[in-house]
Amino acid sequence: MCMITVNSLTVKYKDLCAVDNVSFNVYEQEIFGIVGPNGAGKTSTVECIEGLRRAYSGTVKVMGLDPWKERQKLYGLMGVQLQDTAYQDRVRVWELCDLFSSLYRDPALYDELLEIMNLNDKKGAYVASLSGGQKQKLSIVLALIPNPRVVFLDELTTGLDPHARRQMWDLLLQLRERGLTIVLVSHYMDEVEAVCDRVAIMDRGRIISMGSINEVVNSFNLKTEISFSASLHDTGDIEGLTGVVSVARKRDVIKVCGHGDECVAAVLKYLHDNRIAYSNLAVKPPDLEAVFLSLTGYTLAEEGDSAKGGGRG
Amino acid sequence: MKSGLIKLAVLEFKLFTRNFLSMFFLLVFPSLMLLLFGGIYGNEPEPIFGGYGTVDVSVPAYAGIIVSVTGLMSLPLAVCEYREKKILKRFQATPLSPAYVIISQVSVNLLMTIAGMLLLFLTGKIVFNMRFMGSVLPVTAVFLLSLLSVFSMGFLIAGLAPSMRAATAIANLVFFPMLFLTGATIPIELMPELMRNIARFFPVTHVVKAMKAVWLGESISSVYSSLLVLGGVMLPCFFLSLRLFRWE
Numbered sequence: 001m002c003m004i005t006v007n008s009l010t011v012k013y014k015d016l017c018a019v020d021n022v023s024f025n026v027y028e029q030e031i032f033g034i035v036g037p038n039g040a041g042k043t044s045t046v047e048c049i050e051g052l053r054r055a056y057s058g059t060v061k062v063m064g065l066d067p068w069k070e071r072q073k074l075y076g077l078m079g080v081q082l083q084d085t086a087y088q089d090r091v092r093v094w095e096l097c098d099l100f101s102s103l104y105r106d107p108a109l110y111d112e113l114l115e116i117m118n119l120n121d122k123k124g125a126y127v128a129s130l131s132g133g134q135k136q137k138l139s140i141v142l143a144l145i146p147n148p149r150v151v152f153l154d155e156l157t158t159g160l161d162p163h164a165r166r167q168m169w170d171l172l173l174q175l176r177e178r179g180l181t182i183v184l185v186s187h188y189m190d191e192v193e194a195v196c197d198r199v200a201i202m203d204r205g206r207i208i209s210m211g212s213i214n215e216v217v218n219s220f221n222l223k224t225e226i227s228f229s230a231s232l233h234d235t236g237d238i239e240g241l242t243g244v245v246s247v248a249r250k251r252d253v254i255k256v257c258g259h260g261d262e263c264v265a266a267v268l269k270y271l272h273d274n275r276i277a278y279s280n281l282a283v284k285p286p287d288l289e290a291v292f293l294s295l296t297g298y299t300l301a302e303e304g305d306s307a308k309g310g311g312r313g
Numbered sequence: 314m315k316s317g318l319i320k321l322a323v324l325e326f327k328l329f330t331r332n333f334l335s336m337f338f339l340l341v342f343p344s345l346m347l348l349l350f351g352g353i354y355g356n357e358p359e360p361i362f363g364g365y366g367t368v369d370v371s372v373p374a375y376a377g378i379i380v381s382v383t384g385l386m387s388l389p390l391a392v393c394e395y396r397e398k399k400i401l402k403r404f405q406a407t408p409l410s411p412a413y414v415i416i417s418q419v420s421v422n423l424l425m426t427i428a429g430m431l432l433l434f435l436t437g438k439i440v441f442n443m444r445f446m447g448s449v450l451p452v453t454a455v456f457l458l459s460l461l462s463v464f465s466m467g468f469l470i471a472g473l474a475p476s477m478r479a480a481t482a483i484a485n486l487v488f489f490p491m492l493f494l495t496g497a498t499i500p501i502e503l504m505p506e507l508m509r510n511i512a513r514f515f516p517v518t519h520v521v522k523a524m525k526a527v528w529l530g531e532s533i534s535s536v537y538s539s540l541l542v543l544g545g546v547m548l549p550c551f552f553l554s555l556r557l558f559r560w561e
Contacts, residue, residue: 076408084399
């Protein structure tokens with residue numbers, strides 16, 4: 001079932017077009033990622049879906065409701081974590097939970113949520129005394145208190161240490177198992193690869209690629225990178241192998257870039273057949289990070305300074 | 314929803330009581346000053362105060378401190394903090410409008426200002442057997458006008474300040490002159506001519522002047538010029554702060 005439908009959404013700030021004719025669907029019980037560089041229009045898009053921002057044109061429906069006009073009905077069905085919200089320093093964890101519970105008709109038991117997040121021993125603590133990770137977890141608790149069907153998480157793990165980030169990812173997967181639909185805004189590619197079922201890549205207000213992680217990565221037709229150490233002086237033969245695009249050598253480290261698995265097979269066969277001793281072999285298939293970098297690289301190379309004024313916001 | 318409003322107001326009240334500086338300047342400092350100066354000078358009639366005692370004239374003057382603490386410090390800083398921390402925006406994504414967050418802030422500050430004034434009144438009454446010559450209605454009316462006028466300045470500070478830090482700086486810059494140069498702490502009768510003329514430009518001077526007058530039983534019409542100043546400050550401040558107001 002379709003939880004969210006976004007159709008030709010455009011958001012403008014004065015002359016700036018922050019979101020430019022964006023359309024996508026989010027289906028029930030999936031984790032949908034929106035990624036892209038800073039200023040790509042991710043947050044603006046999500047804020048329109050959350051009913052916090054008015055669309056300049058286009059339509060947004062969440063469970064069939066218009067988030068701007070029918071926000072009161074929707075706020076009981078959606079949970080929201082905003083990008084870097086803080087809370088009052090001298091408010092206690094349970095007091096915030098208690099307040100948020102009183103705003104909804106059928107709230108979840110916040111004691112249970114605090115327990116899932118490992119925050120139950122912090123119930124009486126001041127929010128100011130929580131660590132960055134604990135504060136983010138509290139934000140999620142508050143987002144889940146409405147017993148929502150869909151949750152929006154914006155820059156969930158910014159500022160968290162690697163351990164806390166992985167805990168968050170596990171949690172998101174658990175939440176999906178419990179039937180939630182999650183929209184995740186991020187500029188961390190590893191995070192998106194770890195949890196998202198589908199992803200939309202945004203750049204300068206537009207969606208430039210959308211689908212499963214594999215579909216998106218493949219759509220950019222990027223190269224696999226094979227690197228190894230070997231005392232090999234002439235790399236001309238390797239350049240001629242199937243699928244190989246470029247070969248670079250730095251001291252005894254040789255980097256081969258090429259397309260597809262046959263390129264890897266060809267390089268390995270060449271090394272084997274010619275009895276070339278090698279070590280530290282690494283094969284790095286293209287990933288979302290590479291897509292992201294190629295995107296930003298493309299912008300710099302092709303459009304240079306003229307890109308700076310382009311619709312960011 | 315209704316229980317949400319009550320919970321919100323109760324929480325804002327609790328948060329206010331946890332703010333040490335506000336609590337101290339609102340509830341402790343004025344009574345402490347009264348105990349100090351009342352202790353030194355007693356409450357015998359003094360010619361410089363027109364035949365009234367030090368305590369008799371200090372209590373209405375300290376109303377100027379009390380409304381400044383809530384109106385110029387506590388309120389604008391809270392509003393700025395809530396905006397900067399995106400707490401107001403967070404409430405936009407709940408069934409409860411963030412307008413209620415502002416409303417409960419104002420209510421809590423109003424209530425606490427009145428509580429501060431009552432406490433000071435009781436200290437004067439119990440410790441020094443202070444005389445209160447006014448009648449309740451004009452004193453209440455002048456106190457409420459003073460409150461609204463100073464609160465409107467607070468809202469203007471909140472509207473003008475681009476950040477919490479700026480708000481703190483502006484609030485301090487406004488608050489301390491209002492504390493010492495208006496007769497709120499140091500009696501205006503003790504100031505030289507030049508200082509008195511400067512003091513006329515501070516709205517809180519008129520709070521002190523009007524409060525003193527009605528407190529000591531003079532008619533409300535005797536201080537109409539001060540009331541006009543307070544009203545004249547309030548209207549443009551509220552108008553401007555409404556125009557400048559932003560949720561984030």
